[in-house]
Amino acid sequence: MKDSSVAGITRIIVAVVIGLSLWFSAKQIRIGLERGSAQRVAQAVNQPNPVPPSPTMPQPPPQPTGDVSKLNIVGSPYEGRKNAPITIIECSDFQCPFCARFANDTLKQLRANEIKKGKVRLVFKNFPLPFHQFAEKAAEAAECANRQGKFWQMHDLLFNSNGRLDVDSLKSYAKQIGLNTKEFDHCLDSGEMAGIVQTDRAQCAAAGVQGTPTFFINGKMLIGAQPYEQFKGLIAKSK
Numbered sequence: 001m002k003d004s005s006v007a008g009i010t011r012i013i014v015a016v017v018i019g020l021s022l023w024f025s026a027k028q029i030r031i032g033l034e035r036g037s038a039q040r041v042a043q044a045v046n047q048p049n050p051v052p053p054s055p056t057m058p059q060p061p062p063q064p065t066g067d068v069s070k071l072n073i074v075g076s077p078y079e080g081r082k083n084a085p086i087t088i089i090e091c092s093d094f095q096c097p098f099c100a101r102f103a104n105d106t107l108k109q110l111r112a113n114e115i116k117k118g119k120v121r122l123v124f125k126n127f128p129l130p131f132h133q134f135a136e137k138a139a140e141a142a143e144c145a146n147r148q149g150k151f152w153q154m155h156d157l158l159f160n161s162n163g164r165l166d167v168d169s170l171k172s173y174a175k176q177i178g179l180n181t182k183e184f185d186h187c188l189d190s191g192e193m194a195g196i197v198q199t200d201r202a203q204c205a206a207a208g209v210q211g212t213p214t215f216f217i218n219g220k221m222l223i224g225a226q227p228y229e230q231f232k233g234l235i236a237k238s239k
Helices: 002-046 097-115 135-147 151-159 167-176 181-190 194-206 228-238
Strands: 086-092 120-126 214-217 220-223
Touching: 086 097, 086 228, 097 120, 097 151, 097 228, 120 135, 120 194, 135 151, 135 167, 135 181, 135 194, 151 167, 167 181, 214 228, 220 228
Parallel strands: 086 120
Antiparallel strands: 086 214, 214 220
């Protein structure tokens, strides 16, 4: 009986010891976790915020370099003083909406501020694009008008035509600006000016022109219907 009581007491003591050990271990684990959490919080507070990498700014594509020496402007229509210090050569297409934007916006400012004041001469070269149905014949019409000394009047009408560039419309524009319509109609119908248009196009292509409008400002290539400020800046640098 005595041995039985001793064994029972022993089992109780062992159970208490085990329980205390488990409780102590759990407490230590909890304390360790709390300390680790506190350390992580302290590190997060004290550590400076990482600086995000600065995004790389996209660089504008470089303007291609053309070869203005390929453009023979002798006999080409021009506007402004012949010996102006700045010469702008334009390769253009009368059916091109971007060319029309230049003609109806930027060109007006260039005329008022540079061309009429003798600072700039603007030379026109034809570059009708092959996928524009009426562009080549419109270019011939402008050259037929040039024969009668009214290239720029026809130029302005063509770019204000909203795309009405069929032959009948071209002949009506000739009448509108006071051309000798008999001479104009014969010039247009016979294709007399096709050779000039094709030569212009070949020269512009040889100079590196791929689209319209493209400009050469004292030899420096500028692509697209750029705002007046862009031309003004390049003109100032070319002086």
